[in-house]
Amino acid sequence: MAGRGASWSEYQKQIADDHYYYARSCIRQNFFPGSERAFLRILGEELGRDICDDPRHTSCTGIGYHSDIVPLETIMTVVARQFALMAEAGYEHLVTSCITSFGIYNEILNTWEEFPETEERTRRYLKEATGRELVLPKSVSHTSDVVYHFREQIAARARRRLVNVQTGEPLRVVEHIGCHYAKIFPKSGIGGAEFPYVLAGMIESWGGTCIDYPERRHCCGFGFRNYLVQANRGYSIANSHKKLESMAPYKPDFIVANCPGCSMFLDKWQYAIAEMEGTTYGADGRGIPVLTYEEMAGLVLGYDPWELGMQFHQVDVEPLLRKMGVEFDPAAKYLGRDGKYIGRPEAAVVNSGPDKRVYRIRE
């Protein structure tokens, strides 16, 4: 009999196979622009799928909504405009690159269904403000759903696997899902809220192994106003700290996150903790590299790490690249356009390793 861990299979969703309308993410494009590019390349060049990148769509305003400065009626109308633009462009399947947006789209579609007067009001506002007509989408997916959907095709094209080339052992991976992927509407996420399988499925298909640890489902600590306002950031770092302390004894080779915000926070708070306390969480005395799933897929497909934008990370990824047997040019990491030399970031404790450290190293 399958254990509770197999209950993810009860939570499956329809993911469109082609013809997507792409809704980009404020946080992903700021902090992981290479991941966005990798997703579009994988879908277009590797898998031959059609995806529309419409210059007219804007932010969903989700960060403003969850900071409580953008009212529900306003975000509903902004979202209705995205759906209207999609229909005008001839598409029916929305794929969004942001967990906050994904939660927003699902919340709004569910609210319109449960409280039809809110949909009617939104249609009125949209027409009055833009002249556009709301057309409901046939499906809403997160970009990771689509990568999960094609994980076996990606595995078939793999140039590398999530395996330590020195030991032959599967890489040990912490997956972090992001609260708004499935905690708001469990049926909208692969595997539901308790056993989300969207990243675990990719990791297993590409040769790695997932680590289970006590705080696996805990929030990364973004908390919207709790990070955006400087006075509140103790909340944010404390919750990331709780997760890092919980996962460290399991010696992960890397973390992969579903949500662009979570990827950024788990990376940057490791830097801050190392600077503040001298504590690092990686097995080698350095930080644990934090990847987006597009970066993970890109490495598997043989893409160059700097073309994937992995130089944007504060925790160096080179130890992981070496474990995976990725060939890379260390000198190309911090170059600008056309190979221009533009200097490099200052050193940080989180990357300095045990031999150069004057602080306490976590046992």
Added chain:
Amino acid sequence: MFFGFAMDKYYDMLLEDVRFREGLKACMNCGVCTGVCPAAEFYDYDPRQIVSIVQTRNDDAIEELLRSERIWYCGECMSCRPRCPRGNTPGYVIQALRTLSQKLGFFVESEKGRQQLCLKRSIGENILRTGYCLTPQLVRPETHPEQGPVWRWIVANDREVYGRLTPSYDREGAGALRRIDRQSLEELDRIFEVSGGRRMFDLIEKHSDRKAREMGYDGADERYAADTFSRNTTRND
């Protein structure tokens, strides 16, 4: 009036918010929401207690909440939603309380509530200016030291670093970090006008200005806004 307590005025206002109707059916006070809550982990905060107070429908108690620090601790992660055995969502109740607190001008009576001004002036105005909640220039290294030296290097060399990965950086057309065209920004602006977004921004400014003067500032000026961004007198020990 019920047993001498004023009842239902604020509760009825909350019921106008569909999130409140969805978020609170009947709470049995089990505390599972508090057990999984990241805010309860960090602050002296108990979502179970918030829901318990609201469902008394007592006007005095709810007004006290609307003026309090407590409703501003939640991070809206919604971890409470799938766990509640009675199908409530304390996070939705918090969203409705915060919206009402701003509509009634009570938010300026707490330090955490007053932070709405700096959120409006940063994220809110950036949405209308650029079409995005965040742009690289908004995450200034001086106010974001936790972003570290790599982020400082990115911001200092933005055209080179982003330009290597996304040729559309700060230009119109498709692609990451593109500049949003004027018509789309005008549509966004009209959406805010028609749907109440602009009104909410104006309310935040108006009440902040009143409170700032009461506190001895020359209105809700840059100094006041900067203080709401950085001041923290909360004790969590």
